[in-house]
Amino acid sequence: MGAEVVAVGVEWLGAFLSSTVQAGTVLLLAALGETYAERSGILNLGVEGMMIVGAAFSYLITLATGNDLLAILVAMGMATLLALIHAVISISFRLNQIVSGLAITLFGLGLSGYLTFPDVRVGILRAINPSLPMSMAYRQSTPKLPDISIPLLSQIPVIGPAFFRQNAIIYASYVLTVLLWWFLFKTRPGLNIRSVGENPAMADSLGINVYLIRYVATLLGGALAGLAGAFLFIGYQPFWVEGMTAGRGFVALALVIFAAWSPLRVMAGAYLFGGVEALQFRLQVLGYGTTAPQFLLMLPYVTTIIVLVALSYEMIRKKIGVPAALAIPYAREE
Amino acid sequence: MDTSPSKKLVEMRDIVKSFPGVLANDHVNFTLYRGEIHALLGENGAGKTTLMNILYGLYRPDEGKILVRGKPVKIGSPADALHLGIGMVHQHFKLIPPHTVVENVILGLKSPRFKLDVGRAAHEISDLASRYGWKINPFARIWQLSAGEKQMVEILKVLYHGADILILDEPTSVLTPQETRGLFESLKKMREEGKGIVFITHKLEEVFAVGNRVTVMRKGRVVATMSMEKATREELARLMVGRPVLFRLEKESVEPGRPVLQLEDVHALGEKGVPALRGITLIVREREVLGIAGVTGNGQLELAEVATGLRKVTHGRVVVDGVDVTNKGPRAFIEKGIAYIPAERQREGLVIGMNVAENLVLRYYRYEPFSRRAVINWRMVDENAEKLVRKFEIVTPNVRETTRHLSGGNQQKVVVARELGGRPGGKTPRLVVAMYPTRGLDVGATEYVRKTLLRYREMGSAIFLVSEDLEEIFQLSDRIAVIFEGQIMGVVRPSETSYEEVGLMMAGAKRLEEIPA
Numbered sequence: 001m002g003a004e005v006v007a008v009g010v011e012w013l014g015a016f017l018s019s020t021v022q023a024g025t026v027l028l029l030a031a032l033g034e035t036y037a038e039r040s041g042i043l044n045l046g047v048e049g050m051m052i053v054g055a056a057f058s059y060l061i062t063l064a065t066g067n068d069l070l071a072i073l074v075a076m077g078m079a080t081l082l083a084l085i086h087a088v089i090s091i092s093f094r095l096n097q098i099v100s101g102l103a104i105t106l107f108g109l110g111l112s113g114y115l116t117f118p119d120v121r122v123g124i125l126r127a128i129n130p131s132l133p134m135s136m137a138y139r140q141s142t143p144k145l146p147d148i149s150i151p152l153l154s155q156i157p158v159i160g161p162a163f164f165r166q167n168a169i170i171y172a173s174y175v176l177t178v179l180l181w182w183f184l185f186k187t188r189p190g191l192n193i194r195s196v197g198e199n200p201a202m203a204d205s206l207g208i209n210v211y212l213i214r215y216v217a218t219l220l221g222g223a224l225a226g227l228a229g230a231f232l233f234i235g236y237q238p239f240w241v242e243g244m245t246a247g248r249g250f251v252a253l254a255l256v257i258f259a260a261w262s263p264l265r266v267m268a269g270a271y272l273f274g275g276v277e278a279l280q281f282r283l284q285v286l287g288y289g290t291t292a293p294q295f296l297l298m299l300p301y302v303t304t305i306i307v308l309v310a311l312s313y314e315m316i317r318k319k320i321g322v323p324a325a326l327a328i329p330y331a332r333e334e
Numbered sequence: 335m336d337t338s339p340s341k342k343l344v345e346m347r348d349i350v351k352s353f354p355g356v357l358a359n360d361h362v363n364f365t366l367y368r369g370e371i372h373a374l375l376g377e378n379g380a381g382k383t384t385l386m387n388i389l390y391g392l393y394r395p396d397e398g399k400i401l402v403r404g405k406p407v408k409i410g411s412p413a414d415a416l417h418l419g420i421g422m423v424h425q426h427f428k429l430i431p432p433h434t435v436v437e438n439v440i441l442g443l444k445s446p447r448f449k450l451d452v453g454r455a456a457h458e459i460s461d462l463a464s465r466y467g468w469k470i471n472p473f474a475r476i477w478q479l480s481a482g483e484k485q486m487v488e489i490l491k492v493l494y495h496g497a498d499i500l501i502l503d504e505p506t507s508v509l510t511p512q513e514t515r516g517l518f519e520s521l522k523k524m525r526e527e528g529k530g531i532v533f534i535t536h537k538l539e540e541v542f543a544v545g546n547r548v549t550v551m552r553k554g555r556v557v558a559t560m561s562m563e564k565a566t567r568e569e570l571a572r573l574m575v576g577r578p579v580l581f582r583l584e585k586e587s588v589e590p591g592r593p594v595l596q597l598e599d600v601h602a603l604g605e606k607g608v609p610a611l612r613g614i615t616l617i618v619r620e621r622e623v624l625g626i627a628g629v630t631g632n633g634q635l636e637l638a639e640v641a642t643g644l645r646k647v648t649h650g651r652v653v654v655d656g657v658d659v660t661n662k663g664p665r666a667f668i669e670k671g672i673a674y675i676p677a678e679r680q681r682e683g684l685v686i687g688m689n690v691a692e693n694l695v696l697r698y699y700r701y702e703p704f705s706r707r708a709v710i711n712w713r714m715v716d717e718n719a720e721k722l723v724r725k726f727e728i729v730t731p732n733v734r735e736t737t738r739h740l741s742g743g744n745q746q747k748v749v750v751a752r753e754l755g756g757r758p759g760g761k762t763p764r765l766v767v768a769m770y771p772t773r774g775l776d777v778g779a780t781e782y783v784r785k786t787l788l789r790y791r792e793m794g795s796a797i798f799l800v801s802e803d804l805e806e807i808f809q810l811s812d813r814i815a816v817i818f819e820g821q822i823m824g825v826v827r828p829s830e831t832s833y834e835e836v837g838l839m840m841a842g843a844k845r846l847e848e849i850p851a
Contacts, residue, residue, distance in 0.1 A: 187448055191433075195441055198430040205392070205428075206442025207413030318477040321432030 010158060016278055017162035024274025025173050026051075026232045030252035031259070031266045032173075032180055033224025039184065039261055040217035041197040043327040045101025046086050047225045048249025049108020050079035054229025056112035059240045060121065062142040064128040068234055072169070075230035076223045082108060083222020091214045094329035105249065113242045141239040145169065169231045181263035193217055197323035200330040210330055225249065254304035257311070260320040273300045341368045342404060343499050343530040344389065344420075349398035351384055358384040359395070360554040366499065366530045371521060373545035374534045375574055377840075378630040378802060381554040382534045383425075386501045389532075390422040391415040402499075413442065421492025422501040427484050431477040435459065438476060439491045462490055466520035481508035485517070500524065501532045506540060507631070518544045536574070536629045538567055538841040552576050571837035575804050584785075586792055590812065591620030592655075594765045594796035595641060595672075600650035602636050610636040612820040613650070618765060623787070623797040625811030627804060628840055633820040634800045635677065638769045641798055642674040643667030655764060668697060671764035673753035675771050677800075683749040684737050691719035691733040694752045701758050718756070726751035727782070743779030746771070750783055754790050765796045772806060784810060804833060818842045 030047050037044045044050075054075035061071035082104050089100040114120060122137045145167040154164040184190040193213055195203045200210045232245065251273055258273075259265035280296040310316050344366040351359040358381045366372050374382045387393045389400065391409040400407055402418050409415050412422070429438050436456045456472035463470045468486050476484060485505060492500060502521075506514045521531055521544055533544060541548050542562065549559040550573040557573050595618040604610030610633045618624045628634055639645035640652060643664040652660045654670045676682035684693050695704050695715050703714045719733035728747045730740055737745055750771070757763060768787060772780040787810060791797050801807050807814055808828045816823045816839035823839040824846030838844035 186450055186452075188443075188446065188450055189448070191437055191441060191450065194433070195430055198432065199428070202428045202430070203441070205412040206416070207411065208442060318431055318475075324431075 012282075014158050014161050016275075016282060017158065018165070019278040019281070020271055020275040021162055021166060021170060022236045022274070023277040024271040025170050026228050026236060026248055027252050027255055027273055028173050028177065028267055028270035029169075029228035029231060030225045030249060031255040031270060032176060032263055033221035033228075034252055034256045035259070035261055035263055035266055036180065036184070036193065036217045036224075037221035038256055038326055039197045039323055040193050040214045041200060041323055041325040041328065041330070042087070042090055042214055042218045042221075043097045043101065044083070044086055044218060044221050044225075045098055045253065046082060046104030046108065046249075047101075047221070047252055048245055048247065049105035050082045050222050050225035051108075051229035051232065051249045051252075052112040052243065052245045053082060053108045054079045054226035055233040055244060056116050056229075056240075057226075058230035058233045059116065059142065060124055061128070062234055063136065063139060064125045064132060066142075068145055071234060072227065072230045076226035079226025079229065080219050080222040083219050083225070086222070087215050087218040090329060091211055091218070094331060097327045097329075109243060116240060116242065140241075142234065144238040145235045167235050169227070169235045177263050177267045184263065189213075194323075197325055198321075200325050201332075204330075204332060214330075225252075228252070251300045254300055258300075258304050258307050260307075261323065276300060336369070337367055339404075342366075343368050343402065345401040346385070346389065347399045347401070349385060349388060349400075350396045351381075351388060351393060352396060357554050359388070362398075362551070362554075362556050364549060364556065364559075366532060368530055369525055369528045370546040371525050371531045371533055371544050373541040373548040374532055374551065375536065375538075375541055375548055375570060376551035377536055377574060379553075380551040380574075382551050383503055385551070386422060386503065386532060386534060389415070390420060390501060416442070416492075416495045416497060418499075419497045420499040420501070421495060421497030423485065423488040423492060423503065423505060425503045425507060427488055429476045429484060429487060432475060434473050434475055435470060435479075435487050435490075436472045438487060439472075439494050441491075443495065459490055459494060462493055466523055467516065468520065482510065482513040482516075485509065489520075498529045499532075500529055501534070503534045504536070505533070506535070506537070514540075536841060538570055538838070538843040541565075541570065542567070550574055567838060567843055568834050571841060571843070572834050574841070575833050575837040585788055585809075588621045588792055590622040591794070593617045593619050594655060595798065596651075596653040597640070598651040598653070600640055600652065601648045602640050602645055603648060604633070604636055609648075610820050611640065611647075614640075614817075614820070614822055616815055616822065616825075618796040618798050620764075620794050620796055621791055622813070623791055623799055623811045625807040625814045626798070626800045626817055627807045627814055627836055628802075628817035630802050632817050634817060635769070636820075637817065638674070638676075638767050638798070638800055641765070641767045642672055644674075671757065671761065673697070673757075673763035673766045675749055675753050675766065675768040677769040677773070679742075679746050679749050684745060686738045687736060689734045689736050690723065690728070690730050690740070690748055691715050693737050693748050694719045694722050694733075694756055697752055698756055698758055703758060722751040722755050725755055726786070743775050743782075746775055746779060746783060750786055754786065754795075762790060762793050763795050765798060766790060767798045767800075769800045770802060771799070772801075772803070804836065807836075808833075816840055 030051055034044060034047055057078050058071040058075040061074050062068060086100050086104055089095050090097040115124060118138065125132050125137045147165050147167050150164040154160045184193065192203065192208050196208065196210050196213045204210045229245065233240065237244065255266060255269045255273060259269040276296050276299045280293045284293055311320065311322060342365060346362065346364040349359050349362040362381070362385055364385060376382045384393065388395050389409065391411045391414050400409060407418060409418065436452050436459060439459055440450070440455050459472045463486065470483060470486055476487065479487065485508065505517060509517060525531060535541060545562050547559065547561050548565055548570065550557050550570060552574065597614050597616045600611055600614045601609065602611040614637060616624065626634055626637065636645055640647055643659065643662060643666060646661050651658060654667065654672065657670070659666050659670060680686050685696065695718060699705055699710060704711060716733060723730060723733060726747050728751060729744050737748060740748065754763060754766060766787065771783050771787065775783065784806065787797055799807065799810055811828055813825055813827055814831070814836060815825045816836055818840060819842065823844065826835065835844065
């Protein structure tokens, strides 16, 4: 009797952790990209729009071709294109980054809805793949990216399956997190990115190309937001619903602040916020009240507000290193 | 010192640089030799920093040539300058507070190209620091350091980038006397190594403490270059402040009346929380102009703000007409009849987007007859405006014109009209605190403002005049108080003193033992 309860508990915990990692990865990928953009001084509120466009294209491409890799690349490419718009507006034209970002989010939500509207969708799919049967074109779902078990590591009780019996994008996110952290803090280009976000005038005076760095960081942010969107669809919930990002782009933005602009802390925060999402699903399944989920979903925002309040103290700002030139356009004087 | 041509590190020839409305450098020549500390002396706005910013590639000269080690060069950016071995330490540090010392020092270097070897760089930085008798933790973050340490990092950064031409802009302004002595020792060591150092300053003491040669600038021109053996304090002070032609203003002699403003041992903090006023005792009387002379940044702004109730004092008393108003807030000062002509008319003196009539009641709009129970009487506001525009000869199409569209002189007249003539009931102000009241004005407007101040002096107001223009101070003042580093170096009468004496006090080289109130 007791052993059975323990076994059920362990199984529940394993499943919970596994979906925590999956939900967290969506946030992790988007927030990693945004961390780079913000470190260079560019605030991108278009993350949500870039994610949903990424998700929409990964849906369309997998449906049309069945090629996951192609779907991922197209999703990243399209989101990068949106990021390019944001970069031109906020870096070259030096306009308000908040307005530009929000406009891109609204545009992305609209565009993704239009492209996946059944009649439009069928046309697009037929254009990509003329031999696609009509019945396929009306499908809302595609096969989920397969899980791959890592030998030995996946055998670790509870944690093993949660972290090492997942799909390729999740493994990529582990590598990416460490790589992006290392690049940002241990290499000269990383130091240049951080310096540009702190004091672009000084970096410029030392011969660092502020515009180039900001463009690259913003485009990287877009690409990763696209990857996050692609993962959301083909790696996590392979059933197309309009607006399926459901505010995750904004949670990712909050996460960047929560994690104080560090890729490693972003990972921790992503699993924390992802855990909240997973827990909320599980509580619903278990039939716990209808109000609890809303309260749980507020948690990422509430914690972010607490972090923001803490950041209002000069001392904490200094210690954490809020990019001093965040959202401030740079123009060389003379 | 060896001044043979082969020892020339830098030669700047006929440098001209103008900014809108200002000729900052007017055919300036400047030479720096290997192994010298060359003091660049002058008042604020003399063009010292502009000249060095040109050498450092921050500004491009309109005319002129620059030779570095005998070769003509074009310096387009600080990166170019560093490449030529020229490094500059600015008055305001250019460091990134959340980054470590090492990260700040190695920023902008070309090697290593990709992976940073922070450990090695830290080691090299420590070695470099100890060579000049400094100690610094390379892994400390900039925000954890004191001002002196930050400056050390700036200098280390320049040296680490391989510069042998060092420009220091007012380097001691943030240092304690002990730190200053330490800096001078280090600079002398660098000189022995054959580096060339330009030392920008307005303090005579420092010129004598470290300089081999001195170049004095005034109003964009070089007025003298000499070796220190030949220089005397008096001569440098005279060269620095100049001996301009005085054109006499009509100034009636009137007997000063009762004290209006009394400052008693006032201490106050500056913008950055450091002490800006350190025990100021002054009195301004009715029918008297007290002029405050000093190089900008020695506490004048804080003094003016204390006198108008805008800045809190941390110690001491502020008394107006016998009533203690210490830290009572600006409204108490307004109600005592204190007027203020601030330094920046467009930022502090006016709401630039509002019209002339509105600007003319800004100080007194809450009092009758301009408002009653929180409702503004616009008819009275307009009447007041019409009256002041006529009285103060403000040139404006009508009183509803936005002040942004007025000329600088007329904008200043709006401020002067409000402050001097805007008191309800036609009362004259008890005290007028005027901060650089003629800065940036043409000759006509300048004369008008000066005459107006004197007219109100004769009508009974006490005038507290802060100016960086010694000529103006000498012309208008009945007494002159010289401020240096937040302290009064002496109070003198213009008829009993000289430019030289005031110049010495401004540079902190002289202090009167007895300071009459």
